Amino acid sequence: MKMNPLGRTGLTVSELCLGTMTFGTQTSEAEGHAQIDRALADGINFIDTAEMYPVNPVSKETVGRTEEIIGTWNAANPARRGDFILATKHSGEGMQHVRDGAPISAATIPQTIEASLRRLRTEYIDLYQFHWPNRGSYMFRRNWSYDPSGQNREETLANMEACLDALQTQVDKGNIRHFGLSNESAWGTAQWLRLAERTGGPRVASIQNEYSLMCRLYDTDLAELSVNEDVGLLAFSPLAAGLLTGKYQAGAVPEGSRMSLVPELGGRKGPRAFAAVAAYLEIAERHGLDPVHMALAWCRTRPFMASAIFGATRMEQLDRALGSVEVVLSDAVLAEIDAAHRAHPMPY
Numbered sequence: 001m002k003m004n005p006l007g008r009t010g011l012t013v014s015e016l017c018l019g020t021m022t023f024g025t026q027t028s029e030a031e032g033h034a035q036i037d038r039a040l041a042d043g044i045n046f047i048d049t050a051e052m053y054p055v056n057p058v059s060k061e062t063v064g065r066t067e068e069i070i071g072t073w074n075a076a077n078p079a080r081r082g083d084f085i086l087a088t089k090h091s092g093e094g095m096q097h098v099r100d101g102a103p104i105s106a107a108t109i110p111q112t113i114e115a116s117l118r119r120l121r122t123e124y125i126d127l128y129q130f131h132w133p134n135r136g137s138y139m140f141r142r143n144w145s146y147d148p149s150g151q152n153r154e155e156t157l158a159n160m161e162a163c164l165d166a167l168q169t170q171v172d173k174g175n176i177r178h179f180g181l182s183n184e185s186a187w188g189t190a191q192w193l194r195l196a197e198r199t200g201g202p203r204v205a206s207i208q209n210e211y212s213l214m215c216r217l218y219d220t221d222l223a224e225l226s227v228n229e230d231v232g233l234l235a236f237s238p239l240a241a242g243l244l245t246g247k248y249q250a251g252a253v254p255e256g257s258r259m260s261l262v263p264e265l266g267g268r269k270g271p272r273a274f275a276a277v278a279a280y281l282e283i284a285e286r287h288g289l290d291p292v293h294m295a296l297a298w299c300r301t302r303p304f305m306a307s308a309i310f311g312a313t314r315m316e317q318l319d320r321a322l323g324s325v326e327v328v329l330s331d332a333v334l335a336e337i338d339a340a341h342r343a344h345p346m347p348y
């Protein structure tokens with residue numbers, strides 16, 4: 001398993017990170033615990049969660065359940081807490097099921113961290129992430145109608161500065177070790193970096209944005225920011241929420257699959273998506289590769305990648321994802337992937 005630096009924190013994270021957002025809905029507590037055991041045994045040292053998980057669906061009744069499931073694992077394995085990097089997230093503005101949609105602020109940060117620590121049954125969070133910016137995000141297919149002209153620069157910067165202060169207090173208390181962003185833009189991340197330099201607050205270690213063969217918004221300005229500032233990408237949905245496995249081709253909707261629960265797959269479903277998937281499946285087939293392995297091994301080749309946060313609702317899926325660490329893509333495969341990307345840019 002390749003290890004990558006987590007920003008300038010001095011920590012290293014495995015190239016694969018275990019996503020947990022289905023623990024508590026599609027994935028039972030026992031299965032979740034088994035997945036953590038297997039992931040750690042096979043060299044993963046990185047687990048990602050969020051206060052609002054599980055998903056599919058998100059509901060007021062289940063908010064926090066995923067952290068609780070990780071918490072019962074922590075309680076049963078007290079000696080193992082130092083073996084892995086645990087990342088969680090503070091929900092951004094507008095999530096009605098959490099604090100009635102309140103924005104992230106200096107006031108919400110301490111109580112939100114304390115609640116996560118209680119559920120996770122740990123004394124510290126290694127990477128504390130803001131799930132999405134209060135001012136909104138162009139991720140989640142909002143890029144098609146993105147208009148930042150309503151943003152208030154002074155308010156945004158004042159909020160960032162106050163949040164950095166609150167986060168530093170949490171670092172000083174030992175509650176969190178490092179700070180990360182999610183669903184952020186290049187401008188936003190640059191401001192966080194600049195303000196942290198000025199105030200001495202925690203420096204952004206990572207950006208968790210969607211990234212896969214099918215979603216490559218990160219390839220330009222954010223890529224530049226990543227490599228120059230040592231802020232690595234934590235790529236979520238590297239299998240395009242399951243599309244890249246090929247299981248949804250030709251109109252198939254397997255029972256119990258994400259698409260059976262979330263028919264539009266978060267705005268990813270559509271004819272252009274299936275055509276793009278077909279192109280990647282053909283490349284995999286031509287070269288005798290498992291498409292899951294190809295999608296994850298490709299992430300490793302990207303210059304800004306810190307870790308790919310994949311999901312597995314079942315143990316067989318986790319095992320298959322783990323197989324990708326043995327796979328090295330040839331120059332011929334990479335060239336064909338580039339050609340497919342040009343032929344199928346932004347399939348959703």
Ligand SMILES: NC(=O)c1ccc[n+]([C@@H]2O[C@H](COP(=O)([O-])OP(=O)(O)OC[C@H]3O[C@@H](n4cnc5c(N)ncnc54)[C@H](OP(=O)(O)O)[C@@H]3O)[C@@H](O)[C@H]2O)c1
Pocket residue numbers: 018019020021022026048049131182183208209235236237238239240241242243245247256257258259292309310311312313314316317318320321
């Ligand atoms: N920051 C954010 O806003 C954000 C957003 C989304 C996710 N995330 C993080 O990223 C993690 C991963 O996201 P994701 O689940 O969308 O990632 P993904 O790796 O693209 O998709 C994983 C899903 O694909 C299906 N799948 C995986 N392997 C398969 C296989 N071998 N055969 C058939 N189906 C397979 C499973 O869904 P089914 O079995 O249900 O079909 C699985 O849950 C989350 O757990 C979370 O930690 C963060």
